[in-house]
Amino acid sequence: MPKSRKTRNSKKDFQKVKFKVGKKIQKADNVTNISFHTRTIQVTQKIKTATATEPSSKRKLNAGELLNQFQHYSTTTRNDAVMGLRELLTLHPEAITQNLVTVIERTAQLFVDKDPVVRQSNIKLLKVLFKGVSDKYISPFFHIIGIHLCCAMTHIFEDIQSDSLQILDLLLDHFPRLVITNSNQILPNFIEQISRQRLGSKSSSSALSINPNLKMASHKWRAKVLTRLHKLLSAILENDTDASGKTSIVFVNQGIKSVTWEKDVITQIQPWPKHFISRWQQPAFVQRLQVNTVSQKNPGVSLSDEPGLKRFVQLIIPLLIECWIESSSIGAFTGKGLNALVTADSLPLRTSVVNVIQLLCQYVIKKYPSSMTYVAVDRSMENQCDESDNHLNIQNKIQKGWLRKNYFTDLKNHLMKDFPYSVHVAAKKKEKLDNQSMPDAVCNLNVAVCDIMTHFLSGEEDVKDKWEITVVKYLEDVISQNSQDRQRTRVVIEIINRLVRYSKTINVDSVVGVMIQKYKRSHPLSSDKKLLFNFFAGIVLHQEYKQKVGSDIIDTFMNSLPDLFIDMVSNNQEMANHILRVMKTAACQNCWILLQQLNKFICKTAENGDILKIDLHSQKSLLELVFYVPQLQKSSLKLYANLVRNEVFPIQSALYILQIIHHRYSKLDHTPNGDAEYISLMMSVLLGATDGEKEDRNGCEINEAAANSFLTESKQWERTLVLSEAVSSHLTQYGDKEQMIQILSGFLQKLDSSYTDSNLISLMVLSKQMEFYNYPVTSTLTGSLVPHFWAFCKKIIATRNILLNDSLDEFKNGCTSVLQKMVESVCCMENGLCLLVKILKETLHDKKANHLELKKVCQTGSLWICHYDHWIDRLKTPAHVIPEISTTVSLIQKSYPELREQQWWSDFSFLVSRLKI
Amino acid sequence: MSTMQEVLVTSDAAGQQWNSSIWDPVAGTSLLTFKGSTSAPHTLSILNNEYILGALPTKSVIQVWSLQKTDNTQMQIVCPGRVTSLTTTPDGNYCIAAVSENIHIWQVCTGHLLTVLSRHYQQIKCIKCTDDGTCFVTAGDDNLVIAWNLAKVLADCGNPSHQVEPDHVWSHHSLPVTDLFIGSGGNRARVVSSSLDQTCKMYDLVSGDLLCNLVFDVSITSVTMDTAEYRLFAGGSNGVIHCIDMFEMPVQKERHIEKESEDITCFEGHKKQVTCLCVSINGGKLISGSDDCNVKIWDVFSGQCTKTLDHKGMLTNVFLIPTPPALLDLNTPRNCIIKPFQRHLYIPGEQTDESDGTVTMMFNHSEKMESVVDYMSDVSSYLSQITEISDPEEELAKCKEEIAMLKSANHKLFQFAAKGILHQEEQIT
Secondary structure, eight states: OOOOHHHHHHHHHHOOOOOOTTSOOOOOTTOOOOOOOOOOOOOOSOOOOSOTTSOBOTTSOBHHHHHHHTTOSSHHHHHHHHHHHHHHHHHOTHHHHHTHHHHHHHHHHGGGOSOHHHHHHHHHHHHHHHHHOOHHHHGGGHHHHHHHHHHHHTOSSHHHHHHHHHHHHHHHHHOHHHHHHTHHHHHHHHHHTTEEEOTTSOTTOEEEOOOTTOSSOHHHHHHHHHHHHHHHHHHHHHHTTTTSOOSSOOOOOSSOEEEEOBTTBOOBOOOOOHHHHHHHHSOSOOOOOOOOOSOTTSOOOOSSSHHHHHHHHHHHHHHHHHHHHHHHHHTSOOSTTGGGEEOTTTHHHHHHHHHHHHHHHHHHHHHOGGGGOOOOOOHHHHHHSOHHHHHHHHHHHHHHTHHHHHHHHHHHHHHSTTOSOEEOOOSGGGGOGGGTTHHHHHHHHHHHHHHHHHGGGTTOOSOOOHHHHHHHHHHHHHHHSOOOOHHHHHHHHHHHHHHHHHOSSSOOHHHHHHHHHHHHHSOTTSHHHHHHHHHHHHHHTSTTGGGTSOHHHHHHHHHHHHHHHHHHHTTOHHHHHHHHHHHHHHHHTTOHHHHHHHHHHHHHHHHTTHHHHSOHHHHHHHHHGGGGOSSOOHHHHHHHHHHHHOTTSOHHHHHHHHHHHHHHHHHTOOSHHHHHHHHHHHHHHHHSOOSOOHHHHHHHHHHHHHHHTGGGOHHHHHHHHHHHHHHHHHHHHSSOHHHHHHHHHHHHHHSOSOOOHHHHHHHHHHHHHHTGGGOGGGHHHHHHHHHHHHHHHHHHHHOOOGGGHHHHHHHHHHHHHHHHHHHHHHHTTSTHHHHHHHHHHHHHHOTTOOHHHHHHHHHHHHHHHHHHHHHTTTOOOOTTHHHHHHHHHHHHHHHOGGGGGOHHHHHHHHHHHHOOO | OTTOOEEEEEEESSOSSOSEEEEETTTTEEEEEEOSSOOOTTOOEEETTTEEEEEOSSSSEEEEEESSTTOOOEEEEEOSSOEEEEEEOTTSSEEEEEETTEEEEEETTTOOEEEEEEOOSSOEEEEEEOTTSSEEEEEETTSOEEEEEHHHHHHTTTOTTOOOOOSEEEOOOSSOEEEEEEOSSGGGOEEEEEETTSEEEEEETTTOOEEEEEEOSSOEEEEEEOTTSOEEEEEETTSEEEEEESSOOOOOSOOOTTOOOOOOOEEEOOSSOEEEEEEOTTSOEEEEEETTSEEEEEETTTOOEEEEEEOSSOEEEEEEEEOOHHHHOTTOOOOOOOOOOOSSBOOTTOOOTTOOSOOOOOOOHHHHHHHHHHHHHHHHHHHHHHHOOSOHHHHHHHHHHHHHHHHHHHHHHHHHHHHHHHHHHHHHO
16 A cells, blocks of 8 residues: 555654754744844824814814814823823913813813813813903903802712812912902802811801811821912902002002193193993993802802801801811810910911901901991990981991901900910921921911901000000010011011001000101111001001100101111112102101201202102102291202202203292292392303302303303203293292392392303393393393393304204394394483494494394384484483494405395395484 | 173282272273271182171281272171181181180171181191081191091080081192192082202192192292193292193194294293293183282283283282172172171080070072072073074073072972971970
8 A cells, every 4th residue: 555645744744853953953844933123113193184273182183083082981091181281271262262161070070080180181271271261351250260160079989189279279360350240159168178068057166076087187187278268268368459548548540531731732631530441441231140059048148248247257267267176176275274285286277267257357358448447335226216227227237247246256255365475396306307497387376367367457546455565565575686588577566557547545665666766767668668667657647646646756756767768769769669669758748856857858859869769750749848948048049959960960951940949939938038039049040150259260260161161962952942931930929020130130230241151041031020220220131131132142142052053043033133123212211222233233243244234223223313313302322422433334245245245234235314313 | 890700709818008909900090999908818818799708917906808899898807816827718617716726606697606617737728628518627837638528527516425427638749838729519529739958849639649740940939820721830939930731632643843843841030939820711821929929810822922011018818709889889789797706615505695596697698589580581592592492481480480480489399398396395384
């Protein structure tokens, strides 16, 4: 039988393969090739479908898709979606507003997500989201957030509860206003986190709850919740700051339309009261929907209306007091007196309890000040009223004092029992680091307790309470310590402020004395100084409170002001302005101590140039102080004059101080002596130093050098012009005009006749305004001035300064008219024609004389001659003058033949030829 | 003379010819003069259209003249101090005067000093009362403008411990306030104050808001507005009267540049500071008094000075009043009683000197009734024009009947109440 193929094959199959050393084993056919390397491939992006215009995350998912995944059953997907949306929103903030509805709905749902990771990333998403959205956009959806937040806060899982606090934090950071308006929704649930309603009793009372399953110690948890409450209240208070001006002195209103009147410009203004304007600015009728989560029979608590607030206070204060009692037992010290020791464990809870009460007091008082008022029973009032009125009255009274009535004794008993608190350093914990900060924290706690208690001071007239003395004593200690804590100092000062204002029984002298010491000691630039300054300014300037502090304190404070201002000028402008305002108010109130120093102070600022450092507005208010200086001295007047003439000094301020001095003298010091001082001041402003002292002379020479070149300097020119106009107008208004002119002419004649250009300008303006030429008294003065003016006129006409063109032209016209008038008046005084001859001769000799100049001369000359005709009967002119004129005229004509064609020249020569003796 | 709507009252500091004088502002003629000494600025005041009051600048005396021509009697009332500013309420019941920094309020018909307010720190320069007499505003050298509610101020008078808080204290000015103006509208009026700090400030009396701040280039010594409060006039210390429009033109789509505006921005003519300003009731005439001894009457719209009334001294008071009936008709009955002002604070219930606790008061019933009837006839004629109601005479008669009925009912009510009260008292006793 032949061997079957099968057997042959099978043999082959089972043939033993011999392996030899050194030869590689042949691999079997079916061996898997493992020579390749593997790497994981992550498909991080979709190969995308969406259009490029739509913003999408890295994974090319757009917002809609991401939001869909928010509800995915898998936690990873949800988490990814949340992260993706966060990324999307950071990259494309504009995408937020497009999808706000869905974004908010979906994110809100995740508040109660079971997975902690998702919740955490959701919070991160919210951070981004809230940053990019304004109050206005979120407000329509806020109730959704609120409802979900409430869900989270009341959730049975405590980690969801604790995460909900983080969300609340975020909301408070970004939308405090909305949280306040929706407080009736959030607050009750919030409080329930640490309490539970007492079973069987009325709904308004509740007790602290203890959950033994909590991971955290219950007092820590409470502290945590109370910190949030504290935050909420402080957010409310911050947002309300504009609502009521708690500051004692409101100096300047911002945002008031200020309209400046200008000549020849029609000024139109339509003023409206603020409440009108606010109606325009938000014309829509907005009614906030109050979503009341609590059923009708159990009215909710809220922070925005009084009954709600009252209920809230009713709910929270007992709880807080319970917390306080509990916290005192934490340190395991029981027994009398030992409560005063605060351990590190109980400190956070105590602090937050006290802080919450503190803020609550502040808020309630701010909103409803009547809640604190002490209601004395007034029999006589009640008798007078009708029955219905009486009923109303009583109701009013009950409402008025509710806060004080209900809680004052409770708070006093608990908080003040062991006051002041001190640190207890537990022996075991000595090595802990935070021991350092303990005394500070306890100190803050004590101060906060003081703050709460002093809120209950207002207007009480009954017997001195022991606690008040303790508080005052403690505060004294706190101030005298050198603490760096600014916040604490602020609170302490507030408390003392309240003490001074409201307490009728406590003697505050010693505390205020300590404060003034501290005020004196502290560095001018420190914040303490500023706080204390504000405190004293508020007290000292108030009519009533002023009497409560000793006069020596007021004196010390007032005495410190001038020096403080000088310190502040270069460092802190704002503060300097504030000081100025305080000084001015004090000056208005006739504060004698300040008034005595005022003159010295103003002179000092003017001398050392401080006055140039401050802005225009404060300069004005500084100068206004001049009005209140009791006795203006000559030396200081000289200083003011120098100041006004100083080119660096702004012209507006210069004019202002002139005006102030003018009013000052025309009102108060209208005595011969005062008049003399006033005139000499005005003249020294006008003409520079006039009293002929040598030192001043030296200064004057330098000035002269400048003054002669000033025709080319527009600034100086304008300044001189404006100043002299102001001075002249003041002089015309001061007293009787004729007398004034007499005095002035006497004054001017005494001066030597070397006028500088600027002096001439001033004199020109002065004579224009005062109309010197109309008064016979001044004839000699006018006579002596005319040649000077003449020369000056020529100079001006010759000057061509492009910068000055307009004002110069105007001035030229003014000059010629004044000159004409003066000449007219002089002409009547006989020597007019002689003058004309002299001037004509001058022009002849002056080779450079141009036509324009000659024209002016001739025009004036024609006028003169006309007048001469008019006056000829009365006056005797030297006979030689008239021939002299005609010869000169002919001479001029010879040297300038081209003049013949000019009309004015022919007119003039005609007149001259007609001139008869 | 019967066509005269308003008369002008002026006084100057010289007092050579007269203390104060009443002028016809249209004709510029003097109608009546009051002799004797001079009156200090902001102290001349008309009381109940029957008397004119003015305080001496140097002595602590208020002079009182009757507005009736025939009556030349002059009364002098001694005050606790030199009066720096004075005003009377429109109803003529109270006289408010500033003695340096204190405000004294007297009841005119009894002379009781009802209260003394001290809130200012320095001399008070100006007191003005609103047109309905509910509020008054004071301003002084201490830069403060203070608004008071008269009812609040007088509410608890006689109780020395009672502290009166003013309605508003405005401390925006930085130099002494020189003048005040109160618009129409009672306690809803607008108040304008002018000051040496070159500004005028306008306040809302009801809310206390600062409405606007007008800045000028000189110190402002007087301020006023026209009746409709369309324009504000501010007299400067350099004699220029500035004008500011208190309305805004509607926005025009096209503006023609060549068109020159014809509105007036200032009135120039006075040489020295303008101390007094007033505007006629129709808003067409501005009257100004200045330290240059002139009263000028200006046309508001053209800016022209239409008349100048020369005086012998600096003007201290210039104001317009509706023509008092006493001036026209010599037989107008007297309704107002003035008793000398007391120096001591009146304490209710305390019997002082000879007065037996009764107060003599006279009400101008007759005049009031007449005016009501006049008004009714006006209304009825108006109605008859529109609806053609039969006869205005008949209507008038009806109205009169109605009034008579009301009066009798009122009387009955009063009788009943009086009886009730008396009866009650009897029972008690």
